[in-house]
Amino acid sequence: MKNQSNTLSGRRQRSTNIAAFVFLLPVILLLTVFIFYPIVDSFMISTYKWNGIASERTFVGISNWTKLIGDRDFWFAFRNNIVIMIMSIIIQIPIGLAEATFIEFVGKKATICKILWFIPMLMSSVAIGFLFTYALAANGGMISAVSQLFGGGNIDLLGNKNTALMTVIFVIAWQFIPFYMVYAMAGYTSISEDVFEASLIDGATKSQYFWKIALPLLMPTLKSAAILSMVGSLKYFDLIYVMTGGGPGTVTELMATYMYKNAFAQFNMGYGSAVAAGMFILITLLSLVTMRLINGKKEDE
Structure with missing residues (x-):
C-alpha cells in the first residue's frame, strides 16, 4: 500500500x-x-560600430563603453532623471495620498472627485504631451493668455532653460498622481473599518486617526509606491520627447531621449545600445539600493 x-x-x-x-x-x-x-x-x-541598417558591423570592443563613461551629456541626462525621480516622489505620492484620504473620509459623496481626479490616467502620454505643449505655448497658450489679461507679456515655460524641467515635472505629476491615489485607496482597503470605529470611540479625531493609525499602517503601501515612482522616473521618454524633445538645448534631456537620438536620429546604433545598456545597469543598481534602504534588513524569523 x-x-x-x-x-x-x-x-x-x-x-x-x-x-x-x-x-x-x-x-x-x-x-x-x-x-x-x-x-x-x-x-x-554595444560592442560594435553600426548604423542599424547596413548588414556589416565593425567590432570595436569596449570603445562605446569607454566613450559612455566619459560622456558628459549622458551623465547630465542621468542627473535630470534623478531630479525627476526625487520630485516625482515628493509631489506625486503625498498628493495621491491626500486625495485618497479625502475620498476615504468623505465616502460616497466624493465619487465625483474620484472620477475627475482619475481622468489624467485615462489619457495617453503622447496626448497629454501635445495638450500641454499647446496649453503652455508662448503664443496663444493658457499661461500667456492669463499673463496678457493682467497686462503682462508672453510666458514661455517650455522654451525657458530655467523653467523647462520643472514644467515637465509638473505635467508628469499631473498625469501620474491618480495612479498613486488609487494605490493609496487600495492600501486603505487593507485597514479594517473596526480600527477606524474603535479610534473614534476612544475619542480620536480624523486627523489623529490618520497620523497615528492609518499612516503607519499605510507605510508598506507607500514604500512600494516610492519604488514604482523611482523606477518609472528613470525611464521616462514619450511625454518629454513630445513636449520638449530634450530641449531647450539639453535642459530636459533624459537617458531615454539621449539613447533614442543616438540610435535612431544619428544612426549610431552601437553607441545607442551602450546608452541603453548603461540605463539598464543604473536603473537596476538604483532599484536594488532603494529597495534595500526602504525595506531594510528583514528580521530573522
Whole structure:
C-alpha cells in the first residue's frame, strides 16, 4: 500500500509539474523574446560600430563603453532623471495620498472627485504631451493668455532653460498622481473599518486617526509606491520627447531621449545600445539600493 501511495503521489506531482510547465511556457517565451533577448542583444550590439541598417558591423570592443563613461551629456541626462525621480516622489505620492484620504473620509459623496481626479490616467502620454505643449505655448497658450489679461507679456515655460524641467515635472505629476491615489485607496482597503470605529470611540479625531493609525499602517503601501515612482522616473521618454524633445538645448534631456537620438536620429546604433545598456545597469543598481534602504534588513524569523 505504501509503494502504491508513493506511486500515486509521484504521478500527481508529475502531473502538476507538467501542467505548470504548459501554463508557464507562453509567459516564458514572451519574456524571452521581448525582454531577455533584447537586453542581451543590446549588450552585444554595444560592442560594435553600426548604423542599424547596413548588414556589416565593425567590432570595436569596449570603445562605446569607454566613450559612455566619459560622456558628459549622458551623465547630465542621468542627473535630470534623478531630479525627476526625487520630485516625482515628493509631489506625486503625498498628493495621491491626500486625495485618497479625502475620498476615504468623505465616502460616497466624493465619487465625483474620484472620477475627475482619475481622468489624467485615462489619457495617453503622447496626448497629454501635445495638450500641454499647446496649453503652455508662448503664443496663444493658457499661461500667456492669463499673463496678457493682467497686462503682462508672453510666458514661455517650455522654451525657458530655467523653467523647462520643472514644467515637465509638473505635467508628469499631473498625469501620474491618480495612479498613486488609487494605490493609496487600495492600501486603505487593507485597514479594517473596526480600527477606524474603535479610534473614534476612544475619542480620536480624523486627523489623529490618520497620523497615528492609518499612516503607519499605510507605510508598506507607500514604500512600494516610492519604488514604482523611482523606477518609472528613470525611464521616462514619450511625454518629454513630445513636449520638449530634450530641449531647450539639453535642459530636459533624459537617458531615454539621449539613447533614442543616438540610435535612431544619428544612426549610431552601437553607441545607442551602450546608452541603453548603461540605463539598464543604473536603473537596476538604483532599484536594488532603494529597495534595500526602504525595506531594510528583514528580521530573522
